[in-house]
Amino acid sequence: MLLxxxxxxxxxxxxxxxxxxxxxxxNTFASYYEPLEPILQKNDLLSINITSLxxxxxxxxxIANNVGGIQTPGYLIDQDGFIRFPVLGKIAVAGLTxxxxxxYIREELISKRLLMEPIVDIRFMNFKVSVLGEVNQPxxxxxxxxxxxxxxxxxxxxxxxxxxxxxxxxxxxEEDGIKSTRRIDLTSDELFTSPNYYLQPNDIVYVQPNDRxxxxxxxxxxxxxxxxxxxxxxxxxxxxx
Numbered sequence: 721m722l723l724x725x726x727x728x729x730x731x732x733x734x735x736x737x738x739x740x741x742x743x744x745x746x747n748t749f750a751s752y753y754e755p756l757e758p759i760l761q762k763n764d765l766l767s768i769n770i771t772s773l774x775x776x777x778x779x780x781x782x783i784a785n786n787v788g789g790i791q792t793p794g795y796l797i798d799q800d801g802f803i804r805f806p807v808l809g810k811i812a813v814a815g816l817t818x819x820x821x822x823x824y825i826r827e828e829l830i831s832k833r834l835l836m837e838p839i840v841d842i843r844f845m846n847f848k849v850s851v852l853g854e855v856n857q858p859x860x861x862x863x864x865x866x867x868x869x870x871x872x873x874x875x876x877x878x879x880x881x882x883x884x885x886x887x888x889x890x891x892x893x894e895e896d897g898i899k900s901t902r903r904i905d906l907t908s909d910e911l912f913t914s915p916n917y918y919l920q921p922n923d924i925v926y927v928q929p930n931d932r933x934x935x936x937x938x939x940x941x942x943x944x945x946x947x948x949x950x951x952x953x954x955x956x957x958x959x960x961x
Contacts, residue, residue, distance in 0.1 A: 740886060740906050740907065757817045757818065757819065758817070758818070758844070758847075758866075758920050758921050759815060759816070759817060759895060759896075760797060760813050760814055760815065760816050760817065760818065760821065761797065761814055761895065761896065761921075762797050762798070762799055762800075762801055762814055763796070763797060763799075763846075764796075764797045764844065764846060764921070765794045765795070765796050765797075765844070765845040765846040766794050766795045766796075766797070766803065766813075766842055766843070766844065766845065767793070767794045767795075767841075767842065767843045767844075767845050768794075768795055768805070768825070768840070768841070768842050769782055769840075769841045769842075770782055770825075770829070770835070770838055770839070770840055770841075771838065771839045771841075772835045772836060772837060772838040772839065773836060773837065774835060774836070777834070777835060778835060778838070780806055780807070781805075781806050781807065781829075781835075783806060793845070794845045797813055797814055801813065801814025801815065802814075805825070807832075807834060808825070808828050808829075808832075811824070811825070815896075818842045818843075818844075821842060822840045822841075822842050825840050826838055826839075826840045843866065844866050844921060846862075846921070847862065847863045847864075847866045847921045848860055848861060848862050848863065848921065848922060849861055849863065849868060849873050849919050849921075849922070849923045849924070849925065850922075850923070850924045850925065851873050851874060851876070851877035851924075851925045851927075852924065852925070852926050852927070853884070853925075853926045853927035853928060853929070854880055854881045854883050854884035854885070854927040854928065854929050854930075855874065855877040855878055855879065855880055855881065855884070855927055856877065856878030856879060856880075856881060857876075857877050857878035858877060859876075859877060861873065861876050861877075866921075867918065868918070868919050869917055869918055869919065870889075870891070870904070870911065870916060870917060870918075870919055870925065871911075873919055873925055874925070874927075877925075880927055883929050883930055883932060884927045884928070884929070884930065885927065885928045885929065885930045886905075886906045886907050887905045887906065887907045887908075888903055888904075888905070888928055889903070889904045889905075889906055889925065889926070889927055889928075890902075890903060890904075890925070890926040890927075890928065891903075891904055891916055891919075891923060891924070891925055891926075892923065892924040892925075892926065893920055893922075893923050893924075894922060895920075902916055904916055
Protein backbone atom coordinates (compact mmCIF):
# COMPACT_ATOMS: atom_id res chain seq x y z
CA MET A 721 0.00 0.00 0.00
CA LEU A 722 2.84 2.39 0.83
CA LEU A 723 4.40 1.62 -2.53
CA UNK A 724 1.12 2.36 -4.36
CA UNK A 725 0.69 5.69 -2.50
CA UNK A 726 4.28 6.67 -3.29
CA UNK A 727 3.80 5.90 -6.96
CA UNK A 728 0.59 7.96 -7.07
CA UNK A 729 2.26 10.95 -5.42
CA UNK A 730 5.18 10.73 -7.83
CA UNK A 731 2.78 10.55 -10.76
CA UNK A 732 0.88 13.63 -9.56
CA UNK A 733 4.11 15.56 -9.11
CA UNK A 734 5.29 14.62 -12.59
CA UNK A 735 1.96 15.64 -14.12
CA UNK A 736 2.16 19.09 -12.52
CA UNK A 737 5.71 19.58 -13.74
CA UNK A 738 4.73 18.67 -17.30
CA UNK A 739 1.68 20.95 -17.58
CA UNK A 740 1.21 24.71 -17.93
CA UNK A 741 -0.39 27.13 -15.44
CA UNK A 742 -1.28 24.65 -12.71
CA UNK A 743 -2.74 27.21 -10.32
CA UNK A 744 -4.54 29.44 -12.84
CA UNK A 745 -8.25 30.00 -12.20
CA UNK A 746 -10.80 32.49 -13.50
CA ASN A 747 -9.05 35.85 -13.86
CA THR A 748 -8.36 38.80 -16.15
CA PHE A 749 -4.99 40.30 -17.08
CA ALA A 750 -4.03 43.60 -18.66
CA SER A 751 -2.16 43.49 -21.98
CA TYR A 752 1.45 44.67 -22.03
CA TYR A 753 1.68 44.82 -25.81
CA GLU A 754 1.02 48.50 -26.53
CA PRO A 755 3.72 50.04 -24.27
CA LEU A 756 6.33 47.67 -25.73
CA GLU A 757 6.39 48.78 -29.37
CA PRO A 758 9.70 47.51 -30.75
CA ILE A 759 12.54 50.01 -31.08
CA LEU A 760 14.16 50.25 -34.51
CA GLN A 761 17.72 48.97 -34.45
CA LYS A 762 20.71 48.55 -36.75
CA ASN A 763 20.24 45.81 -39.37
CA ASP A 764 16.45 45.98 -39.16
CA LEU A 765 14.83 45.70 -42.59
CA LEU A 766 11.80 47.95 -43.03
CA SER A 767 9.02 48.14 -45.56
CA ILE A 768 7.98 51.79 -46.01
CA ASN A 769 4.99 52.47 -48.26
CA ILE A 770 3.60 55.92 -49.06
CA THR A 771 0.12 56.61 -50.44
CA SER A 772 -1.57 59.91 -51.27
CA LEU A 773 -4.09 61.47 -53.63
CA UNK A 774 -1.32 62.14 -56.16
CA UNK A 775 -0.43 58.60 -57.22
CA UNK A 776 2.12 59.70 -59.85
CA UNK A 777 4.24 61.74 -57.42
CA UNK A 778 3.81 59.16 -54.67
CA UNK A 779 5.35 56.45 -56.82
CA UNK A 780 8.82 57.98 -56.54
CA UNK A 781 8.80 57.38 -52.78
CA UNK A 782 7.99 53.69 -53.14
CA ILE A 783 11.01 52.60 -55.19
CA ALA A 784 13.12 49.75 -53.83
CA ASN A 785 15.93 50.66 -51.49
CA ASN A 786 19.41 50.65 -52.98
CA VAL A 787 22.14 49.45 -50.62
CA GLY A 788 25.66 49.38 -52.05
CA GLY A 789 24.32 49.12 -55.59
CA ILE A 790 22.10 46.16 -54.69
CA GLN A 791 18.35 46.51 -54.98
CA THR A 792 16.59 45.22 -51.84
CA PRO A 793 12.85 44.92 -51.16
CA GLY A 794 13.06 47.22 -48.14
CA TYR A 795 15.08 49.80 -46.24
CA LEU A 796 18.00 48.38 -44.28
CA ILE A 797 19.10 50.36 -41.23
CA ASP A 798 22.86 50.68 -41.62
CA GLN A 799 25.54 50.42 -38.91
CA ASP A 800 25.26 54.15 -38.23
CA GLY A 801 21.50 53.88 -37.65
CA PHE A 802 20.39 55.55 -40.92
CA ILE A 803 18.22 54.68 -43.90
CA ARG A 804 18.37 56.41 -47.28
CA PHE A 805 14.93 57.53 -48.32
CA PRO A 806 14.04 59.01 -51.72
CA VAL A 807 14.16 62.82 -51.80
CA LEU A 808 14.37 63.10 -47.99
CA GLY A 809 17.87 61.59 -48.01
CA LYS A 810 19.48 60.07 -44.92
CA ILE A 811 17.17 59.66 -41.95
CA ALA A 812 18.39 58.69 -38.48
CA VAL A 813 15.94 55.96 -37.44
CA ALA A 814 17.76 53.75 -34.90
CA GLY A 815 16.22 54.27 -31.48
CA LEU A 816 12.84 55.38 -32.83
CA THR A 817 9.61 53.42 -32.83
CA UNK A 818 7.70 52.77 -36.03
CA UNK A 819 5.12 55.34 -34.94
CA UNK A 820 7.77 58.02 -34.41
CA UNK A 821 9.38 57.33 -37.80
CA UNK A 822 5.97 57.28 -39.48
CA UNK A 823 5.11 60.71 -38.06
CA TYR A 824 8.55 62.11 -38.97
CA ILE A 825 8.31 61.06 -42.63
CA ARG A 826 4.74 62.30 -42.87
CA GLU A 827 5.61 65.74 -41.45
CA GLU A 828 8.67 66.03 -43.74
CA LEU A 829 6.62 65.25 -46.83
CA ILE A 830 4.02 67.83 -45.85
CA SER A 831 6.41 70.58 -44.68
CA LYS A 832 8.50 70.30 -47.88
CA ARG A 833 5.27 70.40 -49.91
CA LEU A 834 6.07 67.12 -51.58
CA LEU A 835 2.73 65.46 -50.86
CA MET A 836 -0.61 66.44 -49.40
CA GLU A 837 -2.13 64.28 -46.67
CA PRO A 838 0.22 61.33 -47.20
CA ILE A 839 -0.36 58.00 -45.48
CA VAL A 840 2.83 56.29 -44.30
CA ASP A 841 2.83 52.56 -43.56
CA ILE A 842 5.91 50.97 -41.95
CA ARG A 843 6.38 47.28 -41.27
CA PHE A 844 9.23 45.05 -40.14
CA MET A 845 10.41 42.65 -42.83
CA ASN A 846 12.71 40.71 -40.50
CA PHE A 847 10.54 40.21 -37.42
CA LYS A 848 11.85 36.81 -36.35
CA VAL A 849 11.97 34.77 -33.15
CA SER A 850 13.94 31.60 -32.43
CA VAL A 851 12.73 28.68 -30.31
CA LEU A 852 15.41 26.21 -29.27
CA GLY A 853 16.00 23.37 -26.82
CA GLU A 854 13.42 20.86 -25.60
CA VAL A 855 10.72 21.53 -28.19
CA ASN A 856 9.53 19.19 -30.93
CA GLN A 857 10.41 21.45 -33.87
CA PRO A 858 13.13 23.98 -32.97
CA UNK A 859 13.44 26.68 -35.64
CA UNK A 860 13.62 30.37 -36.49
CA UNK A 861 10.14 31.74 -37.26
CA UNK A 862 9.26 34.82 -39.31
CA UNK A 863 6.25 36.69 -37.90
CA UNK A 864 4.32 38.48 -40.69
CA UNK A 865 1.91 40.34 -38.40
CA UNK A 866 4.70 41.53 -36.05
CA UNK A 867 2.90 40.26 -32.98
CA UNK A 868 3.53 36.92 -31.28
CA UNK A 869 3.24 35.66 -27.73
CA UNK A 870 5.63 33.29 -26.01
CA UNK A 871 2.93 30.62 -26.01
CA UNK A 872 2.28 31.06 -29.74
CA UNK A 873 6.01 30.73 -30.46
CA UNK A 874 6.14 27.48 -28.46
CA UNK A 875 3.09 26.28 -30.39
CA UNK A 876 4.81 26.98 -33.71
CA UNK A 877 7.75 24.92 -32.45
CA UNK A 878 5.45 21.95 -31.85
CA UNK A 879 5.17 22.54 -28.08
CA UNK A 880 7.64 21.43 -25.41
CA UNK A 881 8.73 17.83 -25.07
CA UNK A 882 8.05 15.77 -21.96
CA UNK A 883 11.66 16.45 -20.92
CA UNK A 884 11.28 20.27 -20.83
CA UNK A 885 11.69 22.43 -17.74
CA UNK A 886 8.41 24.33 -17.88
CA UNK A 887 9.24 26.35 -14.78
CA UNK A 888 12.58 27.62 -16.09
CA UNK A 889 12.27 28.86 -19.69
CA UNK A 890 15.05 31.23 -20.75
CA UNK A 891 14.23 34.31 -22.85
CA UNK A 892 17.19 36.08 -24.51
CA UNK A 893 16.69 39.57 -25.98
CA GLU A 894 19.00 42.14 -27.50
CA GLU A 895 18.65 45.90 -27.79
CA ASP A 896 21.36 48.28 -28.99
CA GLY A 897 23.94 45.51 -28.76
CA ILE A 898 23.08 44.72 -25.13
CA LYS A 899 21.78 41.23 -24.42
CA SER A 900 19.41 40.56 -21.54
CA THR A 901 18.14 37.26 -20.12
CA ARG A 902 15.00 36.46 -18.16
CA ARG A 903 13.65 33.26 -16.59
CA ILE A 904 9.97 32.46 -16.98
CA ASP A 905 7.88 29.97 -15.02
CA LEU A 906 5.14 28.56 -17.25
CA THR A 907 3.63 26.49 -14.44
CA SER A 908 2.32 29.67 -12.77
CA ASP A 909 0.30 32.63 -14.04
CA GLU A 910 3.21 35.10 -13.82
CA LEU A 911 3.54 35.18 -17.60
CA PHE A 912 0.14 36.88 -17.98
CA THR A 913 1.28 39.88 -15.91
CA SER A 914 4.76 40.00 -17.43
CA PRO A 915 6.01 42.27 -20.25
CA ASN A 916 7.57 39.08 -21.66
CA TYR A 917 4.16 37.74 -22.70
CA TYR A 918 4.70 39.28 -26.15
CA LEU A 919 8.03 38.58 -27.83
CA GLN A 920 10.17 41.24 -29.47
CA PRO A 921 12.05 40.98 -32.81
CA ASN A 922 15.03 38.59 -32.68
CA ASP A 923 14.08 37.17 -29.27
CA ILE A 924 15.43 33.69 -28.51
CA VAL A 925 13.41 31.24 -26.41
CA TYR A 926 15.47 28.41 -24.96
CA VAL A 927 13.72 25.50 -23.23
CA GLN A 928 16.08 23.66 -20.93
CA PRO A 929 16.01 19.87 -20.43
CA ASN A 930 14.90 18.56 -17.05
CA ASP A 931 16.87 16.25 -14.76
CA ARG A 932 15.16 13.18 -16.22
CA UNK A 933 16.50 13.96 -19.70
CA UNK A 934 19.99 14.58 -18.31
CA UNK A 935 19.92 11.28 -16.40
CA UNK A 936 18.62 9.36 -19.40
CA UNK A 937 21.29 10.86 -21.64
CA UNK A 938 23.98 10.09 -19.08
CA UNK A 939 22.78 6.49 -18.67
CA UNK A 940 22.57 6.00 -22.42
CA UNK A 941 26.12 7.27 -22.81
CA UNK A 942 27.34 4.90 -20.10
CA UNK A 943 25.55 1.91 -21.62
CA UNK A 944 26.85 2.81 -25.06
CA UNK A 945 30.41 2.85 -23.70
CA UNK A 946 29.89 -0.53 -22.01
CA UNK A 947 28.39 -2.10 -25.16
CA UNK A 948 31.08 -0.61 -27.38
CA UNK A 949 33.78 -1.90 -25.01
CA UNK A 950 32.21 -5.38 -24.96
CA UNK A 951 31.99 -5.51 -28.75
CA UNK A 952 35.61 -4.40 -29.06
CA UNK A 953 36.68 -7.10 -26.60
CA UNK A 954 34.68 -9.70 -28.50
CA UNK A 955 36.23 -8.68 -31.83
CA UNK A 956 39.73 -8.83 -30.36
CA UNK A 957 39.03 -12.25 -28.82
CA UNK A 958 37.69 -13.69 -32.08
CA UNK A 959 40.63 -12.24 -34.03
CA UNK A 960 43.08 -13.70 -31.55
CA UNK A 961 41.36 -17.09 -31.63
